[in-house]
Amino acid sequence: MATGRNHRPATSRSRGIPDATVARLPLYLRALTALSERSVPTVSSEELASAAGVNSAKLRKDFSYLGSYGTRGVGYDVEYLVYQISRELGLTQDWPVVIVGIGNLGAALANYGGFASRGFRVAALIDADPAMAGKPVAGIAVQHSDELERVIEENGVSIGVIATPAASAQPVADRLVAAGVTSILNFAPTVLSVPEGVDVRKVDLSIELQILAFHEQRKSGELPDDGRAVPGTDIGEDAGGGVTGSPVAPPAASVTKRTASAAPAATDRRGDEPGNDGDLPAVMPA
Amino acid sequence: MATGRNHRPATSRSRGIPDATVARLPLYLRALTALSERSVPTVSSEELASAAGVNSAKLRKDFSYLGSYGTRGVGYDVEYLVYQISRELGLTQDWPVVIVGIGNLGAALANYGGFASRGFRVAALIDADPAMAGKPVAGIAVQHSDELERVIEENGVSIGVIATPAASAQPVADRLVAAGVTSILNFAPTVLSVPEGVDVRKVDLSIELQILAFHEQRKSGELPDDGRAVPGTDIGEDAGGGVTGSPVAPPAASVTKRTASAAPAATDRRGDEPGNDGDLPAVMPA
DNA sequence: CTATCTTTGTGCACGCGTTCACAAAGACAT
DNA sequence: ATGTCTTTGTGAACGCGTGCACAAAGATAG
Ligand SMILES: NC(=O)c1ccc[n+]([C@@H]2O[C@H](COP(=O)([O-])OP(=O)(O)OC[C@H]3O[C@@H](n4cnc5c(N)ncnc54)[C@H](O)[C@@H]3O)[C@@H](O)[C@H]2O)c1
Ligand SMILES: NC(=O)c1ccc[n+]([C@@H]2O[C@H](COP(=O)([O-])OP(=O)(O)OC[C@H]3O[C@@H](n4cnc5c(N)ncnc54)[C@H](O)[C@@H]3O)[C@@H](O)[C@H]2O)c1
Numbered sequence: 001m002a003t004g005r006n007h008r009p010a011t012s013r014s015r016g017i018p019d020a021t022v023a024r025l026p027l028y029l030r031a032l033t034a035l036s037e038r039s040v041p042t043v044s045s046e047e048l049a050s051a052a053g054v055n056s057a058k059l060r061k062d063f064s065y066l067g068s069y070g071t072r073g074v075g076y077d078v079e080y081l082v083y084q085i086s087r088e089l090g091l092t093q094d095w096p097v098v099i100v101g102i103g104n105l106g107a108a109l110a111n112y113g114g115f116a117s118r119g120f121r122v123a124a125l126i127d128a129d130p131a132m133a134g135k136p137v138a139g140i141a142v143q144h145s146d147e148l149e150r151v152i153e154e155n156g157v158s159i160g161v162i163a164t165p166a167a168s169a170q171p172v173a174d175r176l177v178a179a180g181v182t183s184i185l186n187f188a189p190t191v192l193s194v195p196e197g198v199d200v201r202k203v204d205l206s207i208e209l210q211i212l213a214f215h216e217q218r219k220s221g222e223l224p225d226d227g228r229a230v231p232g233t234d235i236g237e238d239a240g241g242g243v244t245g246s247p248v249a250p251p252a253a254s255v256t257k258r259t260a261s262a263a264p265a266a267t268d269r270r271g272d273e274p275g276n277d278g279d280l281p282a283v284m285p286a
Numbered sequence: 287m288a289t290g291r292n293h294r295p296a297t298s299r300s301r302g303i304p305d306a307t308v309a310r311l312p313l314y315l316r317a318l319t320a321l322s323e324r325s326v327p328t329v330s331s332e333e334l335a336s337a338a339g340v341n342s343a344k345l346r347k348d349f350s351y352l353g354s355y356g357t358r359g360v361g362y363d364v365e366y367l368v369y370q371i372s373r374e375l376g377l378t379q380d381w382p383v384v385i386v387g388i389g390n391l392g393a394a395l396a397n398y399g400g401f402a403s404r405g406f407r408v409a410a411l412i413d414a415d416p417a418m419a420g421k422p423v424a425g426i427a428v429q430h431s432d433e434l435e436r437v438i439e440e441n442g443v444s445i446g447v448i449a450t451p452a453a454s455a456q457p458v459a460d461r462l463v464a465a466g467v468t469s470i471l472n473f474a475p476t477v478l479s480v481p482e483g484v485d486v487r488k489v490d491l492s493i494e495l496q497i498l499a500f501h502e503q504r505k506s507g508e509l510p511d512d513g514r515a516v517p518g519t520d521i522g523e524d525a526g527g528g529v530t531g532s533p534v535a536p537p538a539a540s541v542t543k544r545t546a547s548a549a550p551a552a553t554d555r556r557g558d559e560p561g562n563d564g565d566l567p568a569v570m571p572a
Numbered sequence: 573c574t575a576t577c578t579t580t581g582t583g584c585a586c587g588c589g590t591t592c593a594c595a596a597a598g599a600c601a602t
Numbered sequence: 603a604t605g606t607c608t609t610t611g612t613g614a615a616c617g618c619g620t621g622c623a624c625a626a627a628g629a630t631a632g
Contacts, residue, residue: 016504020619026496030475044579053477057582057621064581072580073629089496090503097495104394111390114475114492119499158502159495182505183498185491189316189400191339199501201494205471206400207312208487209383209445210375212469213405214308215485216444217376219468306589330609343591343612350611358597358610 017088021062025085027052028059032082044075096123096155098181100172101164102132102142105187109163110138123155128168152179159183166190173200303374307348311371313338314345318368330361382409382441384467386458387450388418388428391473395449396424409441414454438465445469452476459486 017025031051035043045063049056063069063076069084070076086092097115099106102125109115110125125142127133133144143151151157160176162169162184169188176184177198186192186202194200303311317337321329331349335342349355349362355370356362372378383401385392388411395401396411411428413419419430429437437443446462448455448470455474462470463484472478472488480486 018619022500023493023497025500026490026493027477029496030492031477045581046579051477053479055621057623058619060579060581061620068581070580071629072627073578075579088500090499091496093503095495095499095502104397108390108394109491112491115495118492118496120495158506159498183502185494185498191313191317191337193339197505199498201498203489203491203494204312205395205398205489206404207309208471208489209381209401209406210312210315210377210404211309212445212471212485212487213376213381214311214374216381216469217379218302219483220444304589331611332609341591343593344589346609346611347590354611356610357599359599359608361609 017065021065022089024052024054024058024062025089027054028062029082029085029089029091032078032085035078036082040078042071042075042077045070048076091119093119095120095159096157097121097159097161098124098126098148098151098155098157098176099161099163100126100145100148100176101162101168101188102127102137103163106161106163107137109161109187110140120159123157124151126151128164148175149179152176152181157181159185161185161187162192163187303351307351308375310338310340310344310348311375313340314348315368315371315375315377318364318371321364322368326364328357328361328363331356334362377405379405381406381445382443383407383445383447384410384412384434384437384441384443384462385447385449386412386431386434386462387448387454387474388413388423389449389451392447392449393423395447395473396426406445409443410437412437414450434461435465438462438467443467445471447471447473448478449473 028048031048032043034051035048043051045056045060049059052059060070063081066084066088069081083092097120099109099122102110106125106127110122115122122138122140124147125137125140126145126148127142128145130144132142135142152160158181160173160181160183162172162176164172166188169186169190170192173184173186173192173194177194182197183199184192184194184201186200187204189204189206192200192202314334317334318329320337321334329337331342331346335345338345346356349367352370352374355367383406385395385408388396392411392413396408401408408424408426410433411423411426412431412434413428414431416430418428421428438446444467446459446467446469448458448462450458452474455472455476456478459470459472459478459480463480468483469485470478470480470487472486473490475490475492478486478488
């Protein structure tokens with residue numbers, strides 16, 4: 001999921017390419033680029049789908065939204081398809097990008113080669129720390145936040161990347177938008193509020209890990225139901241596991257007659273067995 | 287959101303929580319944690335939904351999968367909900383994690399505080415470069431790849447993070463899986479092939495930017511070649527981004543009578559309008 | 573030109589996810 | 603108790619995305 005979006009007609013897609021398809025185009029493009037470098041002239045939907053890690057029917061349907069670029073009995077012309085997808089994604093033009101917040105992550109992003117190779121050009125690196133100003137990162141001198149608006153306007157930047165601490169993300173986003181940016185890639189763990197017409201996509205490592213943890217818990221616990229899954233991973237016993245600290249207070253009655261509703265909660269759970277309300281020592285958040 | 291699903295029969299979710307909901311739980315948890323720190327006792331679905339950037343009806347339905355933890359006429363008990371969601375996500379236990387590939391990105395990840403704050407503990411940092419061995423990154427000494435299997439087994443690691451170059455990703459994934467890892471977060475731009483039962487989530491900056499570029503292109507009104515102009519979105523934008531270079535080579539008839547189909551492609555495109563922002567997952571299962 | 577084989581393009585059905593809308597639960601006042 | 607007001611929990615409708623299955627297009631061989 002991308003962002004904390006709120007605007008969205010929902011029934012607005014009257015002609016465009018489905019969002020799900022757009023999200024896969026870069027995947028196909030990557031696979032096609034690899035084929036192109038090996039001078040492979042054509043590929044079947046089956047081969048390409050396999051390389052991209054998707055279902056071949058899905059791939060064909062995706063391409064059908066772009067038009068009929070394949071040849072029955074043969075497959076797709078690699079070079080031609082690379083061009084068509086690039087064009088559709090808007091990669092046939094140069095996209096200047098600004099990265100705001102040149103800390104650990106921002107610096108890594110600035111050094112990332114995947115930028116330039118796809119038509120994205122780092123127009124500027126911005127940081128609020130005066131001590132950073134002038135320092136070269138990835139061959140580009142970091143500029144102070146004061147330069148933000150000027151840089152955006154002078155370079156016609158429409159895409160901004162936020163890699164500042166969470167607390168600064170919204171203010172930075174506001175400035176980016178005010179200066180003309182209409183697309184933001186946010187790495188800070190916060191929900192950004194932006195005006196209609198501005199796209200925000202977010203990348204949150206913490207969320208990804210939590211999703212993995214959820215599934216991991218099911219695997220080890222083996223109980224699909226309500227979960228008081230128990231540790232003891234399948235693999236070699238976990239020494240490190242176990243209860244460490246106890247940042248979070250156990251359920252317990254914190255307010256009102258919560259105590260009552262804690263047990264009765266079993267009344268609604270679908271197929272699960274009652275009497276659980278499992279209470280394990282809590283370890284976590286902050 | 288969570289769209290492309292591959293393994294995980296989808297139907298196997300039996301009485302489980304929908305994937306889309308699982309993906310949002312961390313979002314709710316973050317918002318709730320913030321409220322908790324401000325000692326707010328209860329929240330209504332409306333308030334919390336707003337803080338998490340989602341629709342209130344969706345939030346209520348999401349919570350309904352966990353059970354009936356709200357009180358009509360009042361809302362949800364913050365502390366209680368924090369605990370329930372943490373438990374459901376498996377955050378009440380400690381998850382040791384290994385990061386493989388301590389380069390620009392790997393080092394940034396190692397320094398990321400969002401790890402520990404959610405119950406994830408960096409058990410080890412692994413890199414193939416002998417020169418890196420022993421060097422401390424984020425307070426932890428980097429270990430050579432040879433130690434990979436031992437570290438995983440000794441710590442009962444079940445979650446691995448790959449931050450190596452694309453070419454090394456698959457081999458690293460194979461070793462992780464062979465050693466017992468069953469969940470992988472992949473930052474390398476490659477499709478990983480893993481056995482059934484192993485979850486892989488990927489984060490690809492390049493793909494995110496390309497998706498943004500797609501929408502950005504629509505906003506600026508011109509659909510190169512085949513498509514004609516589209517009504518401007520809203521924000522009086524300045525066609526941001528001056529067209530500079532042309533990263534991608536033009537079509538050119540490379541095979542057969544391709545030249546003909548270039549124009550006729552207009553036959554299928556219907557009319558559409560922009561405005562929609564795909565809320566697809568920034569990260570998809572792979 | 574006809575037959576056969578390959579692979580695309582897509583109609584169709586199905587299931588997940590989103591959203592609306594409202595009955596009912598409970599808080600609170602009288 | 604009874605009534606009013608607030609907010610949850612969820613039934614139901616709907617749209618999107620997925621994947622099957624196959625007719626048709628085109629290549630290729632005879
Ligand atoms: N490091 C990671 O792997 C990682 C992973 C996921 C998310 N994040 C998130 O990314 C963000 C950055 O992480 P980091 O590890 O690089 O942090 P960091 O502290 O190393 O860097 C933050 C940088 O932002 C600058 N900054 C602060 N306020 C600013 C402002 N208003 N304008 C411009 N610059 C400003 C600071 O000077 C600093 O250089 C954080 O929100 C973090 O939660 C980081
Ligand atoms: N830097 C970014 O912002 C960014 C963004 C998106 C994706 N990525 C991807 O993340 C990966 C890492 O990027 P980076 O900028 O940190 O690269 P990098 O070259 O700085 O670091 C890669 C590290 O991996 C190590 N390595 C190589 N092969 C290995 C192996 N087989 N086992 C263990 N370690 C090995 C190298 O020694 C090096 O330290 C790349 O695949 C890149 O495409 C990076």
